[in-house]
Amino acid sequence: MDRSLSTKALIIGGGPGGRISYMVLRTMGENKVKIVMNEEPTVICSLPYGVGRKLVPQGPEAIVVDLSKGGRLPKDMPKDVIHGVVKELDVASKKAYVEGSDGQVEISFEKLILATGAVPWIPPVSGVLREGSSPAASDGKVTWVMYGNELVEKSRLAPNVYVIRGADDARRLDEFASRAKSVVVVGSGAIGLETAEALHDRGLQVYVVEVLPHLSVALDADMASWIEKRALERGVKAYIGVSVTDVTPEGVALSDGSTIEADGMLFATGVRPNVALAKACGIKVERGIVVDSHMRTSHPDVYAVGDAVQVVDAPTGRPILPLIGTLAMRQGLVAASNIMGMPAELPPVTIWGVSSFFDLHWASIGWSEEAASKAGISVKTIVLPVRTRDEAMPLGKDGYWKVVISKEKAPGLKEGQIIGFQAVIEGDPVINLSERFLDIIAAKESVSEILRHYFAHCPSQNAVDDPYLALFFNYQKSIAG
Numbered sequence: 001m002d003r004s005l006s007t008k009a010l011i012i013g014g015g016p017g018g019r020i021s022y023m024v025l026r027t028m029g030e031n032k033v034k035i036v037m038n039e040e041p042t043v044i045c046s047l048p049y050g051v052g053r054k055l056v057p058q059g060p061e062a063i064v065v066d067l068s069k070g071g072r073l074p075k076d077m078p079k080d081v082i083h084g085v086v087k088e089l090d091v092a093s094k095k096a097y098v099e100g101s102d103g104q105v106e107i108s109f110e111k112l113i114l115a116t117g118a119v120p121w122i123p124p125v126s127g128v129l130r131e132g133s134s135p136a137a138s139d140g141k142v143t144w145v146m147y148g149n150e151l152v153e154k155s156r157l158a159p160n161v162y163v164i165r166g167a168d169d170a171r172r173l174d175e176f177a178s179r180a181k182s183v184v185v186v187g188s189g190a191i192g193l194e195t196a197e198a199l200h201d202r203g204l205q206v207y208v209v210e211v212l213p214h215l216s217v218a219l220d221a222d223m224a225s226w227i228e229k230r231a232l233e234r235g236v237k238a239y240i241g242v243s244v245t246d247v248t249p250e251g252v253a254l255s256d257g258s259t260i261e262a263d264g265m266l267f268a269t270g271v272r273p274n275v276a277l278a279k280a281c282g283i284k285v286e287r288g289i290v291v292d293s294h295m296r297t298s299h300p301d302v303y304a305v306g307d308a309v310q311v312v313d314a315p316t317g318r319p320i321l322p323l324i325g326t327l328a329m330r331q332g333l334v335a336a337s338n339i340m341g342m343p344a345e346l347p348p349v350t351i352w353g354v355s356s357f358f359d360l361h362w363a364s365i366g367w368s369e370e371a372a373s374k375a376g377i378s379v380k381t382i383v384l385p386v387r388t389r390d391e392a393m394p395l396g397k398d399g400y401w402k403v404v405i406s407k408e409k410a411p412g413l414k415e416g417q418i419i420g421f422q423a424v425i426e427g428d429p430v431i432n433l434s435e436r437f438l439d440i441i442a443a444k445e446s447v448s449e450i451l452r453h454y455f456a457h458c459p460s461q462n463a464v465d466d467p468y469l470a471l472f473f474n475y476q477k478s479i480a481g
Protein backbone atom coordinates (compact mmCIF):
# COMPACT_ATOMS: atom_id res chain seq x y z
CA MET A 1 0.00 0.00 0.00
CA ASP A 2 1.52 3.36 -1.03
CA ARG A 3 -0.56 5.46 1.35
CA SER A 4 -3.42 5.20 3.78
CA LEU A 5 -5.91 7.78 4.96
CA SER A 6 -9.11 7.95 6.94
CA THR A 7 -12.30 9.89 6.40
CA LYS A 8 -15.75 10.32 7.91
CA ALA A 9 -17.59 9.71 4.63
CA LEU A 10 -16.34 7.92 1.53
CA ILE A 11 -18.13 8.06 -1.80
CA ILE A 12 -17.33 5.56 -4.55
CA GLY A 13 -18.18 6.88 -8.03
CA GLY A 14 -18.09 10.38 -9.51
CA GLY A 15 -21.29 10.34 -11.58
CA PRO A 16 -24.24 12.60 -10.73
CA GLY A 17 -25.21 10.46 -7.70
CA GLY A 18 -21.70 10.57 -6.20
CA ARG A 19 -21.07 14.24 -7.01
CA ILE A 20 -24.34 15.45 -5.47
CA SER A 21 -23.72 13.28 -2.38
CA TYR A 22 -20.34 15.01 -2.04
CA MET A 23 -21.81 18.47 -2.56
CA VAL A 24 -24.55 17.96 0.02
CA LEU A 25 -22.16 16.56 2.66
CA ARG A 26 -19.85 19.53 2.19
CA THR A 27 -22.69 22.06 2.10
CA MET A 28 -24.05 20.65 5.36
CA GLY A 29 -20.67 21.24 6.99
CA GLU A 30 -18.89 17.89 6.74
CA ASN A 31 -15.27 18.46 5.72
CA LYS A 32 -13.96 14.92 6.10
CA VAL A 33 -15.23 13.52 2.80
CA LYS A 34 -13.36 11.63 0.07
CA ILE A 35 -14.67 10.65 -3.34
CA VAL A 36 -13.11 8.01 -5.60
CA MET A 37 -13.45 8.84 -9.29
CA ASN A 38 -12.25 6.62 -12.09
CA GLU A 39 -13.16 8.95 -14.96
CA GLU A 40 -13.59 12.64 -15.67
CA PRO A 41 -16.87 14.00 -14.36
CA THR A 42 -19.22 14.88 -17.18
CA VAL A 43 -22.83 15.80 -17.91
CA ILE A 44 -23.72 12.40 -19.35
CA CYS A 45 -27.19 13.41 -20.59
CA SER A 46 -25.64 16.04 -22.85
CA LEU A 47 -23.05 13.77 -24.48
CA PRO A 48 -25.13 12.91 -27.60
CA TYR A 49 -25.68 16.67 -28.10
CA GLY A 50 -21.93 17.23 -27.75
CA VAL A 51 -21.26 14.67 -30.47
CA GLY A 52 -24.01 16.22 -32.65
CA ARG A 53 -22.33 19.65 -32.34
CA LYS A 54 -25.69 21.34 -32.91
CA LEU A 55 -26.82 22.17 -29.38
CA VAL A 56 -23.23 22.11 -28.06
CA PRO A 57 -21.20 23.48 -30.98
CA GLN A 58 -17.89 23.17 -29.09
CA GLY A 59 -18.23 19.38 -28.97
CA PRO A 60 -18.03 16.93 -26.03
CA GLU A 61 -15.26 18.92 -24.32
CA ALA A 62 -17.79 21.62 -23.41
CA ILE A 63 -19.64 19.26 -21.08
CA VAL A 64 -16.76 17.82 -19.10
CA VAL A 65 -17.17 19.21 -15.59
CA ASP A 66 -14.12 21.08 -14.35
CA LEU A 67 -14.28 20.48 -10.59
CA SER A 68 -11.90 23.31 -9.82
CA LYS A 69 -14.20 25.82 -11.55
CA GLY A 70 -17.60 24.27 -10.88
CA GLY A 71 -20.23 26.71 -9.70
CA ARG A 72 -22.29 24.14 -7.83
CA LEU A 73 -19.48 21.98 -6.47
CA PRO A 74 -17.15 23.27 -3.75
CA LYS A 75 -14.10 24.93 -5.34
CA ASP A 76 -11.70 22.93 -3.19
CA MET A 77 -13.27 19.62 -4.21
CA PRO A 78 -10.12 18.41 -6.09
CA LYS A 79 -8.31 17.95 -2.73
CA ASP A 80 -10.88 15.28 -1.81
CA VAL A 81 -10.79 13.37 -5.08
CA ILE A 82 -8.90 10.07 -5.19
CA HIS A 83 -8.37 9.15 -8.83
CA GLY A 84 -8.68 5.43 -9.44
CA VAL A 85 -10.78 2.34 -9.03
CA VAL A 86 -11.89 0.72 -5.76
CA LYS A 87 -10.60 -2.81 -6.24
CA GLU A 88 -11.64 -4.19 -2.90
CA LEU A 89 -14.09 -3.19 -0.24
CA ASP A 90 -14.33 -4.57 3.28
CA VAL A 91 -17.45 -3.26 4.99
CA ALA A 92 -16.77 -5.18 8.23
CA SER A 93 -13.46 -3.38 8.86
CA LYS A 94 -14.70 -0.29 6.91
CA LYS A 95 -11.79 -0.12 4.50
CA ALA A 96 -11.61 0.48 0.74
CA TYR A 97 -8.57 -0.25 -1.42
CA VAL A 98 -8.02 2.00 -4.43
CA GLU A 99 -5.70 1.49 -7.37
CA GLY A 100 -5.06 4.60 -9.41
CA SER A 101 -2.78 7.35 -10.55
CA ASP A 102 -1.30 7.75 -7.03
CA GLY A 103 -0.60 4.05 -6.66
CA GLN A 104 -2.43 1.99 -4.06
CA VAL A 105 -4.41 3.83 -1.39
CA GLU A 106 -6.11 2.33 1.67
CA ILE A 107 -9.06 4.42 2.90
CA SER A 108 -10.74 3.88 6.28
CA PHE A 109 -14.24 5.31 6.52
CA GLU A 110 -17.11 5.66 8.98
CA LYS A 111 -19.92 5.96 6.42
CA LEU A 112 -19.91 4.85 2.79
CA ILE A 113 -21.99 5.88 -0.23
CA LEU A 114 -21.86 3.47 -3.15
CA ALA A 115 -22.54 5.44 -6.33
CA THR A 116 -21.13 2.95 -8.81
CA GLY A 117 -23.79 3.63 -11.46
CA ALA A 118 -24.47 1.47 -14.47
CA VAL A 119 -22.47 0.22 -17.43
CA PRO A 120 -23.51 -0.13 -21.08
CA TRP A 121 -24.79 -3.62 -21.86
CA ILE A 122 -23.75 -5.23 -25.15
CA PRO A 123 -25.28 -8.46 -26.47
CA PRO A 124 -22.66 -11.24 -26.53
CA VAL A 125 -22.21 -11.44 -30.31
CA SER A 126 -18.90 -12.28 -31.94
CA GLY A 127 -16.60 -9.50 -33.13
CA VAL A 128 -17.52 -7.00 -30.37
CA LEU A 129 -14.29 -7.58 -28.43
CA ARG A 130 -10.89 -6.99 -30.00
CA GLU A 131 -8.54 -9.85 -30.79
CA GLY A 132 -5.24 -9.96 -28.92
CA SER A 133 -4.18 -7.56 -26.18
CA SER A 134 -5.96 -4.26 -25.60
CA PRO A 135 -4.38 -0.88 -24.85
CA ALA A 136 -3.81 -0.28 -21.11
CA ALA A 137 -6.04 2.36 -19.51
CA SER A 138 -4.03 5.31 -18.25
CA ASP A 139 -4.25 7.06 -14.86
CA GLY A 140 -6.58 4.52 -13.28
CA LYS A 141 -9.28 5.49 -15.81
CA VAL A 142 -10.63 1.96 -16.11
CA THR A 143 -14.29 1.77 -17.17
CA TRP A 144 -16.41 -1.19 -18.17
CA VAL A 145 -19.16 -2.59 -20.34
CA MET A 146 -21.28 -5.63 -19.61
CA TYR A 147 -20.75 -8.05 -22.51
CA GLY A 148 -23.56 -10.56 -22.00
CA ASN A 149 -23.09 -11.44 -18.32
CA GLU A 150 -19.41 -10.55 -18.19
CA LEU A 151 -18.04 -7.22 -16.94
CA VAL A 152 -15.18 -6.33 -19.31
CA GLU A 153 -12.95 -3.27 -19.58
CA LYS A 154 -13.96 -0.88 -22.36
CA SER A 155 -10.44 -1.01 -23.75
CA ARG A 156 -11.31 -4.53 -24.95
CA LEU A 157 -13.94 -3.26 -27.42
CA ALA A 158 -13.05 -3.80 -31.10
CA PRO A 159 -11.76 -0.62 -32.81
CA ASN A 160 -15.03 -0.11 -34.75
CA VAL A 161 -17.35 -0.67 -31.73
CA TYR A 162 -18.59 2.33 -29.71
CA VAL A 163 -20.72 2.99 -26.63
CA ILE A 164 -21.71 6.32 -25.07
CA ARG A 165 -21.57 6.68 -21.28
CA GLY A 166 -18.58 8.81 -20.30
CA ALA A 167 -16.47 11.71 -21.58
CA ASP A 168 -13.91 9.40 -23.19
CA ASP A 169 -16.65 7.48 -25.02
CA ALA A 170 -18.01 10.74 -26.43
CA ARG A 171 -14.53 11.90 -27.51
CA ARG A 172 -13.94 8.57 -29.26
CA LEU A 173 -17.31 8.77 -31.01
CA ASP A 174 -16.73 12.41 -31.90
CA GLU A 175 -13.39 11.56 -33.51
CA PHE A 176 -15.06 8.67 -35.39
CA ALA A 177 -17.82 11.01 -36.61
CA SER A 178 -15.24 13.37 -38.09
CA ARG A 179 -13.78 10.68 -40.37
CA ALA A 180 -16.58 8.11 -40.93
CA LYS A 181 -19.26 7.99 -43.59
CA SER A 182 -21.67 5.48 -42.07
CA VAL A 183 -22.67 3.97 -38.73
CA VAL A 184 -25.00 1.31 -37.36
CA VAL A 185 -26.75 2.34 -34.17
CA VAL A 186 -27.91 -0.79 -32.37
CA GLY A 187 -30.87 -0.04 -30.09
CA SER A 188 -33.50 2.67 -30.42
CA GLY A 189 -34.15 3.81 -26.86
CA ALA A 190 -33.70 7.51 -26.04
CA ILE A 191 -29.89 7.23 -26.10
CA GLY A 192 -29.81 5.35 -29.42
CA LEU A 193 -32.16 7.82 -31.08
CA GLU A 194 -30.45 10.94 -29.68
CA THR A 195 -27.08 9.64 -30.84
CA ALA A 196 -28.48 8.53 -34.22
CA GLU A 197 -29.69 12.11 -34.75
CA ALA A 198 -26.31 13.48 -33.63
CA LEU A 199 -24.38 11.28 -36.06
CA HIS A 200 -26.83 12.16 -38.86
CA ASP A 201 -26.19 15.84 -38.06
CA ARG A 202 -22.48 15.12 -38.50
CA GLY A 203 -23.19 13.91 -42.03
CA LEU A 204 -23.06 10.13 -41.54
CA GLN A 205 -25.45 7.68 -43.14
CA VAL A 206 -27.17 6.18 -40.09
CA TYR A 207 -28.72 2.71 -39.88
CA VAL A 208 -30.70 1.85 -36.76
CA VAL A 209 -31.17 -1.81 -35.77
CA GLU A 210 -33.92 -2.63 -33.27
CA VAL A 211 -34.77 -6.13 -32.05
CA LEU A 212 -38.28 -5.11 -30.88
CA PRO A 213 -41.17 -4.82 -33.36
CA HIS A 214 -40.92 -1.00 -33.41
CA LEU A 215 -38.50 1.84 -32.65
CA SER A 216 -38.41 3.53 -29.24
CA VAL A 217 -38.94 0.96 -26.50
CA ALA A 218 -40.46 3.49 -24.08
CA LEU A 219 -43.37 4.19 -26.44
CA ASP A 220 -46.12 1.87 -27.61
CA ALA A 221 -46.20 0.90 -31.28
CA ASP A 222 -48.96 3.42 -32.15
CA MET A 223 -47.03 6.36 -30.67
CA ALA A 224 -43.68 5.08 -31.95
CA SER A 225 -44.99 5.06 -35.53
CA TRP A 226 -44.40 8.85 -35.57
CA ILE A 227 -40.74 8.29 -34.70
CA GLU A 228 -40.44 5.69 -37.46
CA LYS A 229 -42.01 8.09 -39.98
CA ARG A 230 -39.55 10.81 -38.92
CA ALA A 231 -36.58 8.44 -39.30
CA LEU A 232 -37.69 7.61 -42.84
CA GLU A 233 -38.19 11.30 -43.73
CA ARG A 234 -34.65 12.12 -42.57
CA GLY A 235 -33.01 9.20 -44.36
CA VAL A 236 -32.23 7.19 -41.23
CA LYS A 237 -32.77 3.60 -42.29
CA ALA A 238 -34.40 1.41 -39.64
CA TYR A 239 -34.10 -2.39 -39.45
CA ILE A 240 -36.90 -3.44 -37.13
CA GLY A 241 -37.49 -6.82 -35.47
CA VAL A 242 -33.96 -8.05 -36.15
CA SER A 243 -30.88 -8.41 -34.00
CA VAL A 244 -27.16 -8.13 -34.66
CA THR A 245 -25.61 -11.61 -34.82
CA ASP A 246 -22.05 -10.75 -35.75
CA VAL A 247 -19.77 -7.70 -35.91
CA THR A 248 -17.01 -7.58 -38.52
CA PRO A 249 -14.53 -4.87 -39.50
CA GLU A 250 -16.85 -4.17 -42.48
CA GLY A 251 -20.15 -3.92 -40.63
CA VAL A 252 -22.76 -6.13 -38.99
CA ALA A 253 -24.67 -9.31 -39.81
CA LEU A 254 -28.33 -9.44 -38.84
CA SER A 255 -30.59 -12.27 -37.66
CA ASP A 256 -32.60 -12.18 -40.91
CA GLY A 257 -29.46 -13.11 -42.86
CA SER A 258 -28.82 -9.61 -44.24
CA THR A 259 -25.72 -7.49 -43.61
CA ILE A 260 -25.12 -3.76 -43.26
CA GLU A 261 -21.79 -2.32 -44.33
CA ALA A 262 -20.70 0.54 -42.10
CA ASP A 263 -17.54 2.17 -40.75
CA GLY A 264 -18.53 1.55 -37.15
CA MET A 265 -21.32 0.59 -34.78
CA LEU A 266 -22.66 2.17 -31.63
CA PHE A 267 -24.27 -0.18 -29.13
CA ALA A 268 -27.08 1.64 -27.32
CA THR A 269 -28.64 -1.59 -26.12
CA GLY A 270 -29.31 -0.59 -22.52
CA VAL A 271 -27.32 -0.54 -19.31
CA ARG A 272 -26.92 -2.81 -16.29
CA PRO A 273 -26.42 -1.67 -12.70
CA ASN A 274 -22.77 -1.91 -11.65
CA VAL A 275 -23.19 -4.00 -8.51
CA ALA A 276 -19.92 -5.98 -8.61
CA LEU A 277 -18.39 -4.25 -5.59
CA ALA A 278 -21.60 -4.41 -3.51
CA LYS A 279 -22.03 -8.12 -4.25
CA ALA A 280 -18.39 -8.91 -3.47
CA CYS A 281 -18.65 -7.43 0.02
CA GLY A 282 -21.93 -9.13 0.89
CA ILE A 283 -24.36 -6.21 0.52
CA LYS A 284 -27.85 -7.35 -0.51
CA VAL A 285 -28.39 -7.12 -4.26
CA GLU A 286 -31.47 -8.17 -6.23
CA ARG A 287 -32.01 -6.46 -9.61
CA GLY A 288 -29.93 -3.62 -8.17
CA ILE A 289 -28.54 -2.81 -4.73
CA VAL A 290 -31.42 -3.09 -2.24
CA VAL A 291 -31.95 0.11 -0.22
CA ASP A 292 -34.62 1.41 2.15
CA SER A 293 -36.30 4.80 1.71
CA HIS A 294 -33.29 6.44 3.45
CA MET A 295 -31.00 4.94 0.74
CA ARG A 296 -29.46 2.67 3.39
CA THR A 297 -28.30 -0.77 2.19
CA SER A 298 -28.34 -4.03 4.14
CA HIS A 299 -25.29 -2.66 6.04
CA PRO A 300 -26.30 0.14 8.45
CA ASP A 301 -23.32 2.38 7.59
CA VAL A 302 -23.41 1.82 3.84
CA TYR A 303 -25.73 3.85 1.60
CA ALA A 304 -26.20 3.44 -2.15
CA VAL A 305 -27.55 5.89 -4.74
CA GLY A 306 -28.14 6.18 -8.48
CA ASP A 307 -28.29 3.69 -11.31
CA ALA A 308 -26.86 0.87 -9.17
CA VAL A 309 -29.90 0.73 -6.88
CA GLN A 310 -33.44 -0.59 -7.19
CA VAL A 311 -36.32 1.49 -5.84
CA VAL A 312 -40.08 1.20 -5.40
CA ASP A 313 -42.29 1.98 -8.40
CA ALA A 314 -44.91 4.52 -7.26
CA PRO A 315 -47.91 3.35 -9.31
CA THR A 316 -47.52 -0.40 -8.63
CA GLY A 317 -45.24 -0.78 -5.57
CA ARG A 318 -42.95 -3.17 -7.51
CA PRO A 319 -39.12 -2.95 -7.41
CA ILE A 320 -37.73 -1.12 -10.46
CA LEU A 321 -34.46 0.16 -11.91
CA PRO A 322 -35.22 3.72 -13.01
CA LEU A 323 -31.74 4.57 -14.48
CA ILE A 324 -32.42 8.30 -14.43
CA GLY A 325 -29.77 10.95 -13.74
CA THR A 326 -31.93 13.48 -11.91
CA LEU A 327 -33.12 10.69 -9.64
CA ALA A 328 -29.51 9.70 -8.86
CA MET A 329 -28.99 13.29 -7.74
CA ARG A 330 -32.09 13.26 -5.53
CA GLN A 331 -30.94 9.99 -3.98
CA GLY A 332 -27.53 11.55 -3.27
CA LEU A 333 -29.31 14.33 -1.39
CA VAL A 334 -31.28 11.80 0.67
CA ALA A 335 -28.26 9.60 1.53
CA ALA A 336 -26.04 12.54 2.47
CA SER A 337 -28.76 14.20 4.59
CA ASN A 338 -29.23 10.98 6.56
CA ILE A 339 -25.49 10.66 7.11
CA MET A 340 -25.54 14.20 8.48
CA GLY A 341 -28.31 13.25 10.92
CA MET A 342 -31.04 15.13 9.08
CA PRO A 343 -33.67 12.47 8.27
CA ALA A 344 -34.74 12.42 4.61
CA GLU A 345 -36.67 9.87 2.59
CA LEU A 346 -37.01 9.01 -1.08
CA PRO A 347 -40.67 8.66 -1.98
CA PRO A 348 -41.64 5.86 -4.41
CA VAL A 349 -40.54 6.71 -7.93
CA THR A 350 -42.25 7.01 -11.31
CA ILE A 351 -39.99 6.24 -14.27
CA TRP A 352 -39.81 8.87 -16.98
CA GLY A 353 -38.20 9.38 -20.37
CA VAL A 354 -38.44 12.66 -22.27
CA SER A 355 -36.53 13.39 -25.45
CA SER A 356 -36.81 14.55 -29.04
CA PHE A 357 -35.98 13.05 -32.40
CA PHE A 358 -35.45 15.48 -35.29
CA ASP A 359 -37.78 18.00 -33.64
CA LEU A 360 -40.43 15.42 -32.86
CA HIS A 361 -40.77 15.72 -29.09
CA TRP A 362 -41.81 12.67 -27.12
CA ALA A 363 -42.36 11.60 -23.54
CA SER A 364 -43.17 8.39 -21.77
CA ILE A 365 -44.00 8.51 -18.07
CA GLY A 366 -44.73 5.44 -15.96
CA TRP A 367 -45.97 2.30 -17.72
CA SER A 368 -46.54 1.88 -21.44
CA GLU A 369 -49.39 -0.36 -22.57
CA GLU A 370 -46.86 -2.89 -23.88
CA ALA A 371 -44.79 -2.95 -20.65
CA ALA A 372 -47.97 -3.31 -18.57
CA SER A 373 -49.21 -6.20 -20.68
CA LYS A 374 -45.82 -7.97 -20.36
CA ALA A 375 -46.05 -7.54 -16.57
CA GLY A 376 -49.58 -8.98 -16.51
CA ILE A 377 -51.30 -5.65 -15.72
CA SER A 378 -54.63 -5.36 -17.48
CA VAL A 379 -55.07 -1.84 -18.93
CA LYS A 380 -57.30 0.32 -21.05
CA THR A 381 -55.92 3.24 -23.04
CA ILE A 382 -57.19 6.61 -24.22
CA VAL A 383 -55.44 8.28 -27.18
CA LEU A 384 -56.26 11.91 -27.85
CA PRO A 385 -55.11 14.36 -30.49
CA VAL A 386 -53.40 17.49 -29.22
CA ARG A 387 -52.77 20.83 -30.88
CA THR A 388 -50.13 22.99 -29.29
CA ARG A 389 -51.94 26.31 -30.03
CA ASP A 390 -55.52 27.24 -30.85
CA GLU A 391 -56.72 26.49 -34.37
CA ALA A 392 -56.37 30.14 -35.34
CA MET A 393 -52.73 30.35 -34.28
CA PRO A 394 -50.39 29.65 -37.17
CA LEU A 395 -47.65 28.39 -34.83
CA GLY A 396 -49.83 25.49 -33.68
CA LYS A 397 -48.44 22.01 -34.15
CA ASP A 398 -50.11 18.62 -33.98
CA GLY A 399 -49.49 15.56 -31.90
CA TYR A 400 -51.04 12.83 -29.81
CA TRP A 401 -51.08 11.87 -26.19
CA LYS A 402 -52.01 8.57 -24.67
CA VAL A 403 -52.97 7.61 -21.15
CA VAL A 404 -52.61 4.06 -19.80
CA ILE A 405 -55.18 3.17 -17.16
CA SER A 406 -55.42 0.12 -14.92
CA LYS A 407 -58.56 -1.79 -15.94
CA GLU A 408 -59.23 -3.54 -12.67
CA LYS A 409 -58.30 -3.66 -9.03
CA ALA A 410 -55.11 -5.72 -8.57
CA PRO A 411 -52.40 -5.93 -5.87
CA GLY A 412 -51.07 -2.38 -5.48
CA LEU A 413 -53.45 -0.98 -8.13
CA LYS A 414 -56.98 0.39 -8.10
CA GLU A 415 -59.51 0.29 -10.94
CA GLY A 416 -59.20 3.32 -13.21
CA GLN A 417 -55.74 4.27 -11.84
CA ILE A 418 -53.58 6.23 -14.27
CA ILE A 419 -50.29 4.35 -14.59
CA GLY A 420 -48.79 5.71 -17.80
CA PHE A 421 -48.66 8.76 -20.07
CA GLN A 422 -47.10 9.16 -23.50
CA ALA A 423 -47.00 12.08 -25.91
CA VAL A 424 -45.55 12.73 -29.35
CA ILE A 425 -45.75 16.33 -30.51
CA GLU A 426 -44.28 18.08 -33.49
CA GLY A 427 -41.91 20.95 -32.75
CA ASP A 428 -42.95 21.76 -29.17
CA PRO A 429 -41.58 20.30 -25.92
CA VAL A 430 -44.00 18.09 -23.98
CA ILE A 431 -42.34 18.65 -20.63
CA ASN A 432 -45.21 20.56 -18.92
CA LEU A 433 -47.91 17.96 -19.36
CA SER A 434 -45.35 15.21 -18.73
CA GLU A 435 -44.42 16.64 -15.35
CA ARG A 436 -48.07 16.98 -14.41
CA PHE A 437 -48.68 13.32 -15.28
CA LEU A 438 -45.52 12.34 -13.42
CA ASP A 439 -47.15 13.68 -10.26
CA ILE A 440 -50.59 12.27 -11.12
CA ILE A 441 -49.12 8.78 -11.65
CA ALA A 442 -46.94 9.01 -8.51
CA ALA A 443 -49.99 10.01 -6.47
CA LYS A 444 -51.84 6.90 -7.76
CA GLU A 445 -54.74 9.03 -8.97
CA SER A 446 -57.58 7.51 -10.93
CA VAL A 447 -59.38 9.11 -13.88
CA SER A 448 -62.30 9.93 -11.59
CA GLU A 449 -59.93 12.17 -9.60
CA ILE A 450 -58.45 13.95 -12.61
CA LEU A 451 -60.79 16.94 -12.50
CA ARG A 452 -59.03 18.20 -9.38
CA HIS A 453 -56.37 19.48 -11.81
CA TYR A 454 -56.67 22.84 -13.55
CA PHE A 455 -54.62 24.10 -16.44
CA ALA A 456 -53.37 27.55 -17.38
CA HIS A 457 -54.09 28.92 -20.84
CA CYS A 458 -52.84 31.67 -23.10
CA PRO A 459 -53.34 31.56 -26.92
CA SER A 460 -49.66 32.19 -27.60
CA GLN A 461 -48.62 29.30 -25.33
CA ASN A 462 -51.15 26.48 -25.71
CA ALA A 463 -54.59 25.48 -26.95
CA VAL A 464 -57.72 26.25 -24.97
CA ASP A 465 -58.76 22.59 -24.74
CA ASP A 466 -58.74 21.34 -21.16
CA PRO A 467 -56.64 18.15 -21.27
CA TYR A 468 -58.05 16.83 -17.98
CA LEU A 469 -61.65 17.32 -19.07
CA ALA A 470 -60.87 15.63 -22.38
CA LEU A 471 -59.37 12.63 -20.58
CA PHE A 472 -62.27 12.44 -18.12
CA PHE A 473 -65.00 12.52 -20.80
CA ASN A 474 -63.27 10.17 -23.19
CA TYR A 475 -62.70 7.66 -20.40
CA GLN A 476 -66.33 7.88 -19.25
CA LYS A 477 -67.46 7.40 -22.86
CA SER A 478 -65.18 4.38 -23.28
CA ILE A 479 -66.43 2.61 -20.15
CA ALA A 480 -70.05 3.42 -20.95
CA GLY A 481 -69.88 2.02 -24.42
Ligand SMILES: Cc1cc2nc3c(=O)[nH]c(=O)nc-3n(C[C@H](O)[C@H](O)[C@H](O)COP(=O)(O)OP(=O)(O)OC[C@H]3O[C@@H](n4cnc5c(N)ncnc54)[C@H](O)[C@@H]3O)c2cc1C
Pocket: 012, 013, 014, 015, 016, 017, 018, 036, 037, 038, 039, 044, 045, 046, 047, 048, 084, 085, 086, 087, 115, 116, 117, 118, 119, 142, 143, 144, 164, 165, 191, 274, 277, 305, 306, 307, 308, 323, 324, 325, 326, 327, 328
Ligand atom coordinates in the same frame (compact mmCIF):
# COMPACT_ATOMS: atom_id res chain seq x y z
C1 LIG B 1 -26.19 9.21 -23.37
C2 LIG B 1 -27.02 9.27 -22.11
C3 LIG B 1 -28.02 10.21 -22.00
C4 LIG B 1 -28.77 10.30 -20.83
N1 LIG B 1 -29.76 11.26 -20.74
C5 LIG B 1 -30.42 11.42 -19.58
C6 LIG B 1 -31.38 12.47 -19.44
O1 LIG B 1 -31.66 13.22 -20.37
N2 LIG B 1 -32.00 12.62 -18.24
C7 LIG B 1 -31.71 11.80 -17.17
O2 LIG B 1 -32.27 12.01 -16.09
N3 LIG B 1 -30.82 10.78 -17.29
C8 LIG B 1 -30.17 10.58 -18.46
N4 LIG B 1 -29.25 9.56 -18.58
C9 LIG B 1 -29.03 8.64 -17.44
C10 LIG B 1 -28.03 9.23 -16.47
O3 LIG B 1 -26.86 9.59 -17.11
C11 LIG B 1 -27.74 8.22 -15.38
O4 LIG B 1 -28.95 7.88 -14.76
C12 LIG B 1 -26.76 8.78 -14.36
O5 LIG B 1 -25.51 8.98 -14.94
C13 LIG B 1 -26.63 7.86 -13.16
O6 LIG B 1 -25.74 8.45 -12.25
P1 LIG B 1 -24.90 7.58 -11.23
O7 LIG B 1 -24.08 8.55 -10.45
O8 LIG B 1 -25.77 6.64 -10.53
O9 LIG B 1 -23.97 6.65 -12.13
P2 LIG B 1 -22.86 6.92 -13.24
O10 LIG B 1 -23.12 8.18 -13.95
O11 LIG B 1 -22.80 5.64 -14.00
O12 LIG B 1 -21.53 7.11 -12.42
C14 LIG B 1 -20.98 6.05 -11.69
C15 LIG B 1 -19.48 6.23 -11.69
O13 LIG B 1 -18.90 5.32 -10.77
C16 LIG B 1 -17.77 4.71 -11.37
N5 LIG B 1 -17.43 3.47 -10.68
C17 LIG B 1 -18.06 2.27 -10.73
N6 LIG B 1 -17.39 1.36 -10.00
C18 LIG B 1 -16.30 1.98 -9.49
C19 LIG B 1 -15.23 1.56 -8.67
N7 LIG B 1 -15.12 0.30 -8.24
N8 LIG B 1 -14.29 2.47 -8.34
C20 LIG B 1 -14.38 3.76 -8.77
N9 LIG B 1 -15.38 4.21 -9.56
C21 LIG B 1 -16.32 3.33 -9.91
C22 LIG B 1 -18.25 4.54 -12.80
O14 LIG B 1 -17.20 4.23 -13.69
C23 LIG B 1 -18.86 5.91 -13.05
O15 LIG B 1 -17.89 6.86 -13.37
C24 LIG B 1 -28.51 9.42 -19.75
C25 LIG B 1 -27.51 8.44 -19.87
C26 LIG B 1 -26.77 8.36 -21.04
C27 LIG B 1 -25.69 7.31 -21.16
